Amino acid sequence: MILLTGATGYIGSHLWIELLKGPTPVLGLDNLSNSSAKTLDVIAAISGKTPAFIKGDIRDVELLEDVFSRNCITSVIHLAGLKDVQESEERRLEYFDVNIQGFKNLLQVMRAHSCLKIIFSSSAAIYGQHAISPILEGVSAAPANYYGETKLEGERLLAQEFNKHPAISSVSLRYFNVAGKHASGLLQDYVSSNAHSLFAEIESVLLGRASALSVFGDDWGTPDGTCIRDYLHVSDLAQGHIDALELLGGVDKCAALNLGLGIGQSVYDVISTYERITGSSIPKVIAARRAGDVGVSFADTHLAAELMGWKPRKTLSDMCRDSYQSCTKRLS
Numbered sequence: 349m350i351l352l353t354g355a356t357g358y359i360g361s362h363l364w365i366e367l368l369k370g371p372t373p374v375l376g377l378d379n380l381s382n383s384s385a386k387t388l389d390v391i392a393a394i395s396g397k398t399p400a401f402i403k404g405d406i407r408d409v410e411l412l413e414d415v416f417s418r419n420c421i422t423s424v425i426h427l428a429g430l431k432d433v434q435e436s437e438e439r440r441l442e443y444f445d446v447n448i449q450g451f452k453n454l455l456q457v458m459r460a461h462s463c464l465k466i467i468f469s470s471s472a473a474i475y476g477q478h479a480i481s482p483i484l485e486g487v488s489a490a491p492a493n494y495y496g497e498t499k500l501e502g503e504r505l506l507a508q509e510f511n512k513h514p515a516i517s518s519v520s521l522r523y524f525n526v527a528g529k530h531a532s533g534l535l536q537d538y539v540s541s542n543a544h545s546l547f548a549e550i551e552s553v554l555l556g557r558a559s560a561l562s563v564f565g566d567d568w569g570t571p572d573g574t575c576i577r578d579y580l581h582v583s584d585l586a587q588g589h590i591d592a593l594e595l596l597g598g599v600d601k602c603a604a605l606n607l608g609l610g611i612g613q614s615v616y617d618v619i620s621t622y623e624r625i626t627g628s629s630i631p632k633v634i635a636a637r638r639a640g641d642v643g644v645s646f647a648d649t650h651l652a653a654e655l656m657g658w659k660p661r662k663t664l665s666d667m668c669r670d671s672y673q674s675c676t677k678r679l680s
């Protein structure tokens with residue numbers, strides 16, 4: 349059985365649907381702090397299967413003990429965590445508690461129950477401001493914020509676990525900018541998020557929660573002056589986890605792999621693609637650059653292709669179309 353933490357969240361719910369297509373049973377765990385139990389009904393409707401779910405917190409060691417005692421968990425996909433860069437600076441203790449201490453608890457209980465395989469949600473945030481794009485996994489990590497620090501610490505914990513006997517094998521997946529929604533448009537964000545991603549902000553405008561999109565700087569040294577990022581469709585990201593599980597099936601490993609499209613696209617590229625799909629313009633205002641932002645960040649994804657045969661299939665248009673579709677379903 350696979351234990352999926354953060355199962356009802358944005359990435360977790362998309363991944364869960366894909367995992368349910370496979371032969372291995374999945375147990376979802378989430379404390380619902382940033383997601384809703386309504387997602388379980390949607391997962392059931394899309395997959396035709398009843399998702400097995402436990403409401404619980406990864407900081408609760410007794411609960412984790414109980415989960416591992418009652419279920420034969422052979423691998424873990426660990427997505428549960430707090431993810432907002434700005435908030436991580438303001439609420440360091442909480443980010444430490446969930447992203448680092450919670451992860452330590454999970455590893456401790458895994459080891460006690462001889463569960464020796466894990467996929468970990470890492471982030472491009474570990475690279476910081478000075479990495480040159482396309483970013484290779486081998487560059488030295490230098491997070492520019494506490495959120496990135498917590499992800500880097502997670503990778504360090506996994507390196508330590510690999511050096512113990514028996515080794516816990518792991519693949520840390522360093523996600524770039526995850527975007528898009530399930531093609532059905534049915535998976536919604538039931539919890540109003542404080543995440544500051546470009547897609548989340550565009551969706552807020554379309555849903556009438558914000559009057560205009562803020563473009564943080566149009567004077568970067570890029571062809572159109574706006575920041576360049578690497579946007580990856582959430583379904584391609586989900587496939588990356590399935591490929592990583594397969595990779596861990598064969599050999600003991602402690603790997604860290606970038607998952608991105610491997611293409612840099614600017615804020616204006618995203619806006620114009622979105623506008624082409626919706627047929628209407630998105631109101632925007634030019635705001636000051638945000639502290640800690642970097643002009644250009646996109647991934648070199650050759651290692652994921654080489655080690656796992658992973659290849660993203662969806663384009664920026666797919667991301668915008670699926671994101672828009674989920675907004676229209678929500679408004680209807």
Ligand SMILES: NC(=O)c1ccc[n+]([C@@H]2O[C@H](COP(=O)([O-])OP(=O)(O)OC[C@H]3O[C@@H](n4cnc5c(N)ncnc54)[C@H](O)[C@@H]3O)[C@@H](O)[C@H]2O)c1
Pocket residue numbers: 353354355356357358359360377378379380381382383404405406407426427428429430431446450469470471472523524525526527
């Ligand atoms: N979305 C992105 O672009 C992105 C990029 C890089 C890395 N990540 C990482 O991927 C993971 C999933 O991200 P997401 O976008 O789906 O976020 P999300 O907030 O939608 O999902 C995270 C889930 O974890 C749950 N959770 C939080 N604290 C918990 C705890 N203490 N115990 C149990 N459950 C808890 C939340 O309720 C939520 O459902 C996170 O670890 C995030 O840091 C996300």
